[in-house]
Amino acid sequence: xxxxxxxxxxxxxxxxxxxxxxxxxxxxxxxxxxxxxxxxxxxxxxxxxxxxxxxxxxxxxxxxxxxxxxxxxxxxxxxxxxxxxxxxxxxxxxxxxxxxxxxxxxxxxxxxxxxxxxxxxxxxxxxxxxxxxxxxxxxxxxxxxxxxxxxxxxxxxxxxxxxxxxxxxxx
Numbered sequence: 001x002x003x004x005x006x007x008x009x010x011x012x013x014x015x016x017x018x019x020x021x022x023x024x025x026x027x028x029x030x031x032x033x034x035x036x037x038x039x040x041x042x043x044x045x046x047x048x049x050x051x052x053x054x055x056x057x058x059x060x061x062x063x064x065x066x067x068x069x070x071x072x073x074x075x076x077x078x079x080x081x082x083x084x085x086x087x088x089x090x091x092x093x094x095x096x097x098x099x100x101x102x103x104x105x106x107x108x109x110x111x112x113x114x115x116x117x118x119x120x121x122x123x124x125x126x127x128x129x130x131x132x133x134x135x136x137x138x139x140x141x142x143x144x145x146x147x148x149x150x151x152x153x154x155x156x157x158x159x160x161x162x163x164x165x166x167x168x169x170x171x
Contacts (some may be wrong), residue, residue, distance in 0.1 A: 073144060073169075080119070080146060080167035085153060094154035094161050111162040112137050112148050120146070136170070145170035 085093070097105050104110040109127040112135035116122045124140035135148045148167040152160035 076169055076171055078169045080148070080169065082149070082165040082167065083115070083163045085163050087153065090153035090161065090163065093163075097161050098159070105161040105163075106159065108132070108135060108150050108162045111150060111164065115148060115164045115167075116146065143171070 093102075093105065096102065104114065109129065112127050113125050116125050116137050116139070120139075122137075122139045122141070126138045126140055128136045128138075130136050130147070133150050135150060136145060137148060138145050146167050147170055149165045150162050151165045153163055154161055
């Protein structure tokens with residue numbers, strides 16, 4: 001690894017640690033996604049002669065998925081992408097959890113529940129562990145089921161964080 005690549009990796013890891021530390025000790029799982037829009041910017045005038053220009057920027061967060069059985073429900077066997085956490089991100093998150101932040105990351109069932117709430121928009125979920133690395137999660141609103149594969153990327157065993165590696169729709 002080149003010096004530039006090492007420096008870039010160190011800066012990225014430091015930024016992640018800073019962001020995690022800045023959580024202010026909020027140790028609760030993340031809330032379900034919300035929909036929001038930024039207000040359009042007002043007109044801005046260019047310096048010097050010439051007409052004023054208008055810049056508009058609208059940002060919309062992803063819509064929360066419906067929690068009822070519809071044609072939008074993926075077919076059984078459809079895969080679900082996991083958290084996609086890099087080794088550096090996992091190490092930084094492990095360090096943050098070791099410092100007392102986000103203790104729910106140490107509980108495989110809590111991680112599975114937070115994932116479906118955040119990724120799928122489910123407001124209620126029953127989690128059943130099929131084995132130490134597999135959680136079957138049922139949406140209490142409509143009975144849909146996903147199976148999630150979890151792993152401990154930074155440290156195995158007690159005290160190691162859990163992340164969702166992948167999943168599949170069951171029904």
